[in-house]
Structures are given as structure tokens and as C-alpha cells.
Amino acid sequence: MGDTDGSSSAARGAREEEENARHEGFFGRIIGALSPAEADEEEADDTSAGAGDSARNLPLGMGNLRRMRVEDVMIPKVEVVAVPEDITLPDLVEVFRESGNTRLPVFRDTLDTPVGLVHLKDFALKHGFNGESPDFFLGDLVRPLIYAPPSMPIGVLLQKMQSDRMHMALVIDEYGGVDGLVTLEDLVEQVIGEIEDEHDLEEGALWAQESSGAWLVEARAPLDEFEEASGLRLITEDAEEEEIDTLGGLVFLEAGRVPARGEVIEHPSGAEFEVVDAEPRRIKRLRVRMTGQAGE
Template identity: 65%
Template sequence: MTHDPSGPDQVPAQADDEDSPDRGFFGRIFDAFTPTEGEEEEDADNGARPTRLPPGLLNLRRMRVEDVSIPSIEIVSVPVDIEWDALVQVFKDSGMTRLPVYEGTLDSPIGLVHLKDFALRHGFGSQATYDLRAMLRPLIYAPPSMPIGVLLQKMQQDRMHMALVIDEYGGVDGLVTIEDLIEQVLGQIEDEHDTEEDQYWTVEKGGSYLAQAKTPLDDFEEEIGMRLVDPEEEEEVDTLGGLVVLLTGRVPTRGEVVPHPAGPEFEIVDADPRRLKRLRVRVPDVDAG
């Protein structure tokens, strides 16, 4: 499978002048912290390390796409022939604004659909002219070994926020967003749909809780009036996310439901391969009330 994301409607190729605005913001940052050949030789002569990047910026060169991408099994995607109602439900359930679209299987991606395009074209119920193919946007394809700084620069140049990771056989190996890459430099980014920093959980309709994985376990136990860890485990776990990892012995994937022996269920709402982000907690007594 081949794909060339460049085209007449894309950002022009980089100019020879390194200060050209076409290089993009991230390109200039990346170059600013990349030593020249002469600097590398000088550092080598002095016995110093060839680069002195701050830890966050160093990730642009030392981390690969495969280090930050989510595996293919966790990708929320839709077939090109999906019905209008089903597409609305996927957007609603996943909370995603961009969804990869495939033909046949995910290994044959043909683009992505953006929630904004869907809403502008069809409003809140106009199905008469529904045509998913007409709304498709192009995708970027990246090999697992690509440095995240290179992909970040390419995304900024091509004005795309999502890339599929393609293995050596042309199959889809994972997915990465521009937010995933920027977080490796700046740290966790909370958007307008994330719970507030000082508000660890919100109560949803029906009595379930939408909670941050970093919610202090003691506070949440007090909220629901239930002990979730045994006394001998109290020193091992401090947060809801830590409790779920303790229950499973691993980092669960998005969409997975983890039962607790005492009755509550933890649904993984948002996660990446390294950490949990948001959970939906269903407590039987609360649901019954």
C-alpha cells in the first residue's frame, strides 16, 4: 500500500533557506536543538556528549513512532459503508473527533472522517445526502522506526493531526496523533473534554462516575462509601488507575471493563499503551439508587 499525502492543496516544500516560514514551527525548534556537524566534532574532541537537549526535547530524536502509538487493536475506526446512525454512535461513544476510515479491513485505510465535517454537512439530523466518501480527508502514513520529531514536523507542514503506523508488509500497526507527540515534549495535555485539574470526577446520568485515573483512591472510597483495597494493599496503590492496574496486572486497553470483587466495574474510557487516563466507574449501590 502506498500513499502520498502531498498534493497541490498541501503546504509547499521546504525552502533552502533554513529561516523560511515554510519550515514550520516544529521544524525550526527541531533544528535549533540539533547540533551542526562542526559542533558534533567539537563535542567529540572534548569528550562531551554530542547533544545536550533538555529531557523533553531530547525525546524528539530518541523516541520512535512505535514508542508512542496505540496498537491497531485499540484503534477506533469505521468502514466506509457505515450507516449514518452507526457513525453518529461511534463518535458519541468514543469521544473522538477524527476516525480512520477503511475499505474491507483496517489494513486498507482510505482516509479519515472529521466530526466537524460531518456536523457541518449534515447538521443534527440531515441524512438525505449522506456520503462518507465525500467527507474523507487524507491520512499520513509513518513507519514504526521514524523519530517522533520527524513525524511531528511532517504533521505540522501537512496540517494533519493523525497518522497511521504502517508495518513492513503494508498493514496498519498502530495510530498516533499530534497530541501524543507533543505530550512527549511538554507533558500531559488536558483538553476541554478532560475533567478539570481540581475536579477528579464527575457524576454522570445514571449514577456512574467519569473519573481521572489519577484520582486519589482514599477520596473516591469516601465518595462512594466503599473500601476498594485490602489493608495490606494500601501502600501499593494510591489512585484509581493504580487500582485497576493492580486488579489486572497490566495496563488495560481502551474500552475494556475491569470488574472489582466488591461489585464496582471500571470501564477504560481513555488510555495509551503506557498509562490510563480516564475511567468510568459503575457502583452497584449508586446505580440502584
């Protein structure tokens, strides 16, 4: 009788565990793989036999949840696209269009005084994108934000984002100022790799022409080869003197610095280089629009 009761209890326990696993979701399973005790262990403890076995059973990149900090993955403050609380409706529409973002931090006076975020869906449902709305006030659309210190492990922030159902966090320094911004996608990519979107090229491709006629180009693309493919003449005398070989190098030369994401650099030929993706120290991807002489 005791054996029968024990078997029934074990069966019920197995079913409950299976049901819990089904409902806890992807992010819950990621966080659950790192127990609090494991997260507090020193790196030296990971060399033990038990820890080594656990690490081998984790998906590739899972250890980043414990090793990496928010400051390692955040978008720097200078690259954060945000809007003031008193922005007008046409200006907000323009920021959404130019940035391509669906969520924008909202601030009062300066970015160091954030009040929350505005979601494109909320704005579009209430005001649309055409005409004027006499009762428009951005403060009515503001949602709360998560605030995180730079030293927080990304696994902790990922868990908080999941529990609070938020996709964006501002990184706050010890003095209460804004250091940068991090999104849910930034965190997940540290575990499963880069998530491709409409700004990503096919594997191995250095450029592709978009339906609008513009070119989406990797910054490392050879300048002479892109010239031949696009029909543009981009190599200037300065570029020849500096021995610039890549499109990113040309844009750096024209700007005199590493431009930020979303910035547009004009070329003497009439072409425009929009920085689609960049890091503080390098340009990664560009959109080349052919206007004026370049279009001809």
C-alpha cells in the first residue's frame, strides 16, 4: 500500500513539474537555470566537478547572464534617442520615423530627468500619424520605465523585465544621471546570439539594394567594389591620400569622428550616409541614399 501511495505521489509530482515548466516561459527557464546559490558562487567554484557538469548542460551563452553586467551591453547615453515631455505631435511623429524605434524614453528638461517611455502603439491608437490633435499631450501616454545600475548582472535585469512586462530600462549612475539604455533584445542576444531584423543583411553579403533605391551596406565593405556595384563615385582626393579602403573609413573621414547611430553624413558627391548601426568606437552598418549628383 505504501509503495502504491509513493508511486502515485511521485507521478503527481512529475506532472506538476511538467505543468510548471510549460507555463514558466522561455525567460523563466533561462533564469531558472541559474539558481541564486549558483549566481553567488565565485568563478573558481565553477571548476569543481559538479559545477562543470552543470555548465556543460546549459545552452550556449547562458553563462553570460551571470558574468556580464548591464554596462557591458547598454547603448551609451550619447546614442540614446529620447524625446522631451513637451514635444509637439508632428515632432514626435518625425522622431518615430527617423529612429525606427517603437519605444522612446521621455524626459523633463534633460535626459537625466526621465519620466518614462512612450510606445508607438499607444500614440498611433490615440492620435494617428496624420493631421493635428488639439488635445495632444505626451504626458498622457507615458508608461513607467525600469531603472538599473550599471553593475547589475544582466540575468537579474532580464528576470525583472519579464516579471514587470517591460522591454526597456534606463541605466542610472551613482549620482542619479543616465548612463545609457538597454532593451530586452540586447539582453537576449547575449544568450542566443544576434536577432536579425530588417536592417540585417544575408549571411556573407556586404551590401543589398532596398526597394527605395537606397543601399544597405556593411561598413567594412571595400570602397572600390561598392563603387563598381552602385555606380557611385565616392573616392575623393582626401580618401586617396589617407588610403581609405572601406566605406566605414570614408564616412569616418568625412565626419572627422565616429558618428552615432541615426546620424546622417553628407558626401561631396551628393550621397548621404545614414548610420544604421554603430558602436562607440566603430561604424557597423550604413544606408547610402543617392540624391543630387549621386542619384544621376
